[in-house]
Amino acid sequence: MPVIESIGRRQCIPIIYTRGTHYEVGFDVGRSFASIIQNFLESCKTLHEEFLPAYDSPEGRKAYEDTLNCVKANFPQYIDELQGTADGAKVPFHELFLLHMDNIILSARQEEGMRQPYGCSTICVNRGGQEILGHTEDALAETLNHFYLVSAHIISDKPQGRWNVTEEKFTSLCYAGHLPGYTMSYNHHGLVFSINTLSAKNLIPGRTPRHFITRALLSAENFVEVQQILTDAGSGTGDGCSVNMTFLDQEGDRLFHNIEVAPTECENESQLNVLTASPGEHILHCNSYLRLPVKQVNVEMLRSSEERMAAFKRYASPQDEDDVLKMLSDTSNKEFPVFRDSEFVSTIAVGIFDCVKRTWSLYSDSPKKSEPLVVLPLVLKKGK
Incomplete structure (x- = not known):
């Protein structure tokens, strides 16, 4: 892994305002924050030391595919959104999906995550x-x-996912x-x-x-x-x-x-x-x-x-x-x-x-x- 230079705590929260389909919103987010996303993926020890090795194992790959298929069946619009982010940022989709699976990918190998990425x-x-x-x-x-703020307005031409959503408008820290x-x-x-x-x-x-x-x-x-x-x-x-x-x-x-x-x-x-x-x-x-x-x-x-x-x-x-x-x-x-x-x-x-x-x-x-x-x-x- 490359050594990422420390820049200290910045007094900065960037924000994007975007409107479009799920894929278009995801793409705009990825394109606008590509350098932040790429830098984070390079520096994320949990991804490189735990999730990617698990993904490369037979058990981990099956867990990945089973989970991806579940989300595709119920929330295909959010897979489109995440694919848009990956495409816009020019990063591998599977690395972003692994971050969303979190320690689920490790459970397939009877491993407990060594590091929990969140608190609050x-x-x-x-x-x-x-x-x-x-x-x-x-x-x-x-x-x-x-991290950054996403303020998005998503309008779909037909109901999306298991809850038949046609419009979303929100602001979220991501x-x-x-x-x-x-x-x-x-x-x-x-x-x-x-x-x-x-x-x-x-x-x-x-x-x-x-x-x-x-x-x-x-x-x-x-x-x-x-x-x-x-x-x-x-x-x-x-x-x-x-x-x-x-x-x-x-x-x-x-x-x-x-x-x-x-x-x-x-x-x-x-x-x-x-x-x-x-x-x-x-x-x-x-x-x-x-x-x-x-x-x-x-x-x-x-x-x-x-x-x-x-x-x-x-x-x-x-x-x-x-x-x-x-x-x-x-x-x-x-x-x-x-x-x-x-x-x-x-x-x-x-x-x-x-x-x-x-x-x-x-x-x-x-x-x-x-x-x-x-x-x-x-x-x-x-x-x-």
Whole structure:
């Protein structure tokens, strides 16, 4: 692998506005961010040291093909989108798909991933006048400076995929070469969400990788559709995550939800557990299953998750955005801080969704020592 020169933490989040078919949007993303995507693929140790060797084995190749066929059958439009990104960036499609399979490719060889590429901590506050979803985006250190925002409007001439989607309009923070939907995002139906990676022990090739399920969330118009997409009946997720979410224009009181999602070996659908924060309540979540009885791996990430949750609980219950920013900036635990800046894992961005002001503030450094780099308006479909 080539040695990639360190350029430090950049105060920069590039953004693309694009409209077209799934392939055209993917192509524009790949073409616009080709150098970032190419550089990330060159520097991604997990890809070169784990995923590609697994792909070159008979067991790994079968897992790859089975998983690709599953996604092609249910979400062909997102395969088109990813192919567009690969073509636009002039990189191999299989390398991008391996990043979306993540440790599923290793499970075919009875291997556990040595390095978990993602983390993240999330706080939802639901109090009068303060309706906040705050999130740290944590990733392997080589992901630092290798991300961007995609604001896309996709209109199809015929229904696409298993949910018959004809239009999507969203803005999402994306890791280089990855589909939108797996970090922080919102869509024009008012769905606001962030994702926490969870490490289920038993991963299942030939099912839908979580990256594609969360990509499908960007089409959801209501909470029923969110649950339908996450359940993914007929297939189910091959790995695990949790979704922190709300709809800006839901009827009645503001409700935030944390939905834990896990694979099941005996049923062709995901298992879900939904926790709801009504007015006056809050939600804290990191990178471990808190409610679903799922066997977990990745001891270091679980320990980090426990320590970050412990740090949160040393604070009084969060009341407003200032409290959330203070908690997400916490570095009191030097080994497992909430805001991370190490050679292994870094917090690459912090986001604050304000559901009252309808804004999304993004920090590229710790909020306790910086202002937001950008504050984006949450623009919804007319009539919403």
